Amino acid sequence: MKDSGLQFLLPYMRPYRKHLLIGTLYALVGAGASAFSPTWLGWAVDALTQGVRPNVMALYALGLVGLAVVVAYLRYLLRMLTGEIAAGITYRMSQDLFHRLLLFDKETRQRYGTGDLLARGTSDFIYIWRFYSAGFQMSVHALFLLLIGCGLMAITSPFLAALVVIMLALSIAVQVRLGTFMENAFVRVQQETAKLSAFVQEHLNAARMLTAYAQEEAVVAAFAAANQAYVQKNLRFVIVSGAISPLPAFVVRIAATIVVFVGGTLIIGNQLTVGQYVQFIVYLGLLNSGAQQITDAFIRLQQGNAAAARIGELLHRWPKITDSAHAREVTDLRGALRFEDVGVWAEDQQRWVLRHINLEIPAGTTLGIVGPTGAGKSMLISLLGRIHDPDEGRILIDGIDLRDIKLASLRQTVVYVPQESLLFTMPLRSNIVLGAPDTPDPQIHSAMDRSRLSKDLPQLPKGLDSMVGERGATLSGGQRQRTAIARALVRDPKVLLLDDALSSIDMKTAAEILNELRQTNTARTCVIVSQRLAAVQDADNIVVLDHGQIVEQGNHASLMALGGFYAEMYRREIAQAEESAHAAANLIPVGRGGQAEKEQTNGAG
C-alpha cells in the first residue's frame, strides 16, 4: 500500500524532475543560512564578552537580518516551486481521474459507490496537494536544517551536540508515535461522529412522519442517549490526547534543562564560551521546530501516499464495458435486434439474473417487456444500451455483436431512457440537447411536443432557458420523465429503449406519448419496459419475464388467448377498472366503445 501510492505518483513527477532538483538546491541554501544564524548569534555574544567596539555590534545585527533575508527569499522560492509542482500534479491527476470516471460503466461505479468516488475525486486531492506543497517542502527544508545544524553544533562542542541530538531523536520518536496514535484515535472518533450524523440524517429525513405521529420527545431522548455515548467515547480520546500532546514540548524543556546545567558547568570549567552556550540554547528551539516540521511532513507524506494509492487504483482500473480493440464505427443501422442465448450472472447474489434469453426484435417493431419486480426486465433492456454486458451469449444489432461496435457510434443509434430521469443543473434546453448541443430549435420543439413537455413551458419562468435545479429538483417527477423522453427523441434514434420511463407520468399523458411513438415508429425499433400493461399492449411483441427467463411471448391478443401469466396480470390490473367502466358506460358514453359508435355514425352520415 505504502509503495503503491508513490508508484502512481512517480509518472506524474517525471515532468517536474528539474523542479525537484532546483527545489532541493533552494532548500539546501535556505536551510544552511537558517542553521548558521544561531552560530552567528553565538559569535556576537562572544564578541560582546570580549569587549568589542559598539559599531561592530551593528554589523552583527545586520548580519543576522541578512541571513534571515536569504532564508526568507529561498523559502519563498521553495514554497512557490513546490506549490507549482503540487498544483500541476493535482490538476493533471484530477483530469485523468475524471476522464477515467467517464469511462466507468455502471457496475464499476456501483462497486465503489458514489460517495466513495466523490471522496476520492475531492478530498483525496487535497491530500495529494499537501503531499507536495507542505510535505515535500517541509521535509527537505527541515532535513537540511537538522543536518547542517547538528554539524555546526558538533564543531562547537561534540559533547553538548551529542546531548542535543539524543534529545531531538527522542522528541522525533515521541512525535511520530504520537502522530500515528492520534491519527488512529481520530479515525475512531470520526467513525463515532459518522454514526451520530447517520442517526440525524435518517431521522430528519423521516421528520415529517415522526412529527405526524407525535414522536418528537421519544426521538429526542434516543438522540440524547446516542450523544451521551458519543461524549463518553470522545472524552476518552480527548483526555488521552490532552495528556500526550504536550509531550514533545516537555521533552524539549527537559533537554533545555540539561543544556542549562551541563553548558553552565562547561563554562565554569572554561570548556565553553557564553556565546556557544547561547548558540546551543537557540539551536534547541530551532532544531526542535525542524523536528516538528519533519513529523508534520511525515504525516502529510503518508496521507498523500494513501490518497495517491486510492486514486491510482481507479486510474488503473479498466471498466468492464469499453471499446474492444477491433470495435468499429457503424452508421446506417436499421435496428434489428437479436438475443442469442443471453445470460447475466450476479456475483453478489450468486444467481443468474437472466438466463437463456433468445429473442428476435425485427427492425421497426415495438417490443414490450413485463413481469414482476425482480424478474430481470431492467437488466434485459439495459443490455441493449450496453449499460451492462451479458456474461454469456451475445446480442446482435443488424447481425453485428454490440460489443464489436464502438460505444460512441452505438449510442448514436440506440438511445436508452433510464428509470430515474437524471437531469443536470443547467438550462432545460441544455438538458434536452445533452450531448448534441447544436440541435436546431425546431427539432427541440418537435421532440418536446411529442414528449408532451411543450405544454409545461409556460409554467417555467424562462421557458426553455429556465435553470433546472440540482438533479432536476425544480421539476415534478412527471416533468423530469418527459424531459428525459424529449432528450431521447431529439436525437431521433433508430432504437429507443424506455425502462419504465413513464411511471411518474399520469395515464392520460402517458397514453398520448405512447401514441406519438407509435405514429413515428415505423422506422424505429422500440423496447418498452413497464409495470403497467397499458403501456405495452399495443406492442408488436410482448415478452413476459419471470425469474430471469422468458415465460411467455406473443402479442396482446395471443397472450390473452394463452390465458397464462400475462392474462392473469392483465385481469388483476383491470379488475376494478372493468367494473367502473361498466358503471360509467351505463351513465354516459365513455371510452372507446362510445367513440367508435360516434365515428360509425359519422361515417354513416
Next chain:
Amino acid sequence: MARDERTLEERLEDERRLAEQRRLSEMASQDSALVKLLAYSLAPYKKWLIAALVLMVGTAALNAVPPYLLQQAIDGPIARGETGALWQITLLYGFTAVALFGLTFAFTYFLQQAGQRALADLRVRLFRQILRQDHGFLTGSSTGDLVARLTNDVDQLNAVLSHSIVIVLVEGVTLIVIVGVMFAVNWRLALLSLAILPIVFVVTRYFRRRIRRSSSGERTAQARISAFLNEHLHGMTVVQLFNREEESEGEFETYNKRYRDALIELRWHSAVFLSVQEVLAAIGLGLILYGGGQGVLAGWATLGTLVAFVQYTERAFQPVLRLSQEYNAVQIALGAAERIYRMLTQEPAVKSPPHPKPLHSVRGEIEYQGVHFWYLPDEPVLRGVDLKIPAGQTIAIVGATGAGKSSLVSLLARQYDPTRGRVLLDGVDLREYDLDDLRRAVAVVPQDPICLAGTIRFNIALYREDISDERIRQAAEFSNAARFIEELPGGYDYMVLPNGENLSQGQRQLLSLARALALCPDGVLILDEATSSIDTATEALLQEALERVLRTRTSLVIAHRLSTVRNADRIIVMDRGRIVEEGTHETLLARGGYYARLHRHQLLANAEADAKAEAAAASKHAAD
C-alpha cells in the same frame, strides 16, 4: 460622459459602503450569537470551565519563567563560577517544565469535560427544535442543510471552544506577562523589543485578510468541483448514453483550472506572508542584539538579560501570529453560531396552546370553515374551503396537481395552520387541542412510505413503548402487512435497512399503513394514495387492506385509484384551491362536469384494454 462615469463610481462606492455596513452589523449580531450560545450552553458546567480558565492563566504565566531563569543562571552562578547555585536554578527550570506539562493537561481535561457535554446538550436542543418545526419549514429546508447545522456547525463551535479559546487566552496572557516581565527586568530593552511588534501586528492583519480572501476563493473553487463531480457521478449513465463525455470533460477542465489557479494564488499569499514574517522576526532579534550589545558595553544591561530578551522577543512573536491565525477559525465559528442561534430562536409556526382542551375519544366529525391557506401571499393554495364531514365517512379528494389536495388534508393533522378560517374536529378548533393529543387522533399515511433502520416491530410502533406486541400484530394483520412480515427471516424482528432498502416499495406501503393503525387505532385517517407502480400481487393486498381500513373510520383520501374513489361516501373535486364539485361517483358522473371529464381520461386506457380483451376472448372463442 465623464459625469456618468463619476455617478457610476459613486454608486459603486455607495454599494460597497452599504455592503460593508451590512457585514458589520451582521458581524455584531454574530458576535453576540456566539457569546450567547457559548454562555448558555456552558452555564451548567461553570465549575469545570472556571477551573480550566484559572489553569490556563497559570500556564501562560509560567511561560515567562524559563528565559528569566536562564538570565539568572548566566548573570549569577555561571558568571561567578558557582556550580552549587547552578543546581538550584536547573532544578527550578526542570520544575517549570513539569508544571507546564501538568497544567496543560489539567486545563485540557477540565475544558473538554465542560465543552464536550455542553456541545452534546446543544446538539440535542437543536435536534428537538428542528423536530418541533412545522411541515413548511421541514419541506423548505434541505435535510443536508439541517444535518450540517447539527454536525458541522456544532463542530465549528467545538473548534473554537477547545482550540481558539485556549490559544487566545494562553497566548494573550503570555504576551501580557512577558511584556510585564521585560519591563520589570529592563525597560529600555523592553521598549526596543516591543518596537517591532506593532509592525508585525499590522503586517499580519494585512496578509491575513488577503489570505482569507484567497482561501475562500479556493474553497469556492473546490466546492464547485465537488458539486460538479457529485452531479456527474449521479448522472454518469446519461452522460455516457448521450455521448456527452467530451463536453463534460471540458467543463471539468474549466473548474479544475480555476481550482488550480486558486490554489496557487493562496500559496503565493501565504508564502510571501511567511517570508515577511521571518524577516520581521530577524529584525526584532537584530534590534535586541544591537541595543542589548550597547547596553552590555555601556553597563546598563547584563549579558544574561540580553540572552533572556532574545528569547522573550521570539516568544512575544508567537501570540501575535497565532492570535491572528485563530481569527479565521473564530470567523467561521461566528457564522456557524449565528445559524445555530437563528435555528434555536425560530419559533415553530404550529404550537400547542397553553391550556389545551382534552381530546379523549375522537368521534371524527370534521369541519372546514372558510379556510384560506397560502405559503406565499401571492400564491394562494386554498381559497375559501367549506366542508363538513360527518363521523365515519370516507371522503375521496380528486383534482389536478396543484389543486390543493395535499394542503387541504395536511391542515387536519396541523402540519400547517390555515391562514384564514378554521378547522374543527368534533366541534373544537384544532388549535385548541394539545398537538400531541391531536396527532395521536389523526393518522397520516404519506404517499411515500418511510422506513427507519431497525426491526419491523420498531418500524410499526416507532419509539412508542406503550404499544403491545399484540397491537402491533393486529395492525399488521389488519393492514395485510402480516403476510409478508411472517415470511421474512425473523418475522417481526427482521432488520430493516436504512430507507427500507431491503423491502419492496409495496411492502413499505403495507408497513406504513400498519404503522398508522398501530399508532392511531381510532380517530381520523388521512391517506395520500401512492401513485408509484408496485407489483401487481402486493397492489392487490394493499387494495384489499385499504378498503377494509377505510370502512372503519373517518377518512380523507387523496385518491388515485378508481376503486377508492368509487367506494367513497363522498367525492370532492378540487381545482385551484377550491372545491368545485362534490357528490357520489354516480351523481358526479351524471353531472358531466370536471369529474366526468377526469374520469373519462383515466378510464380511456383501461376501457381500451377492456375492449381488446373482449376482442381477444372473442377471437379465441371463434378459433375454438
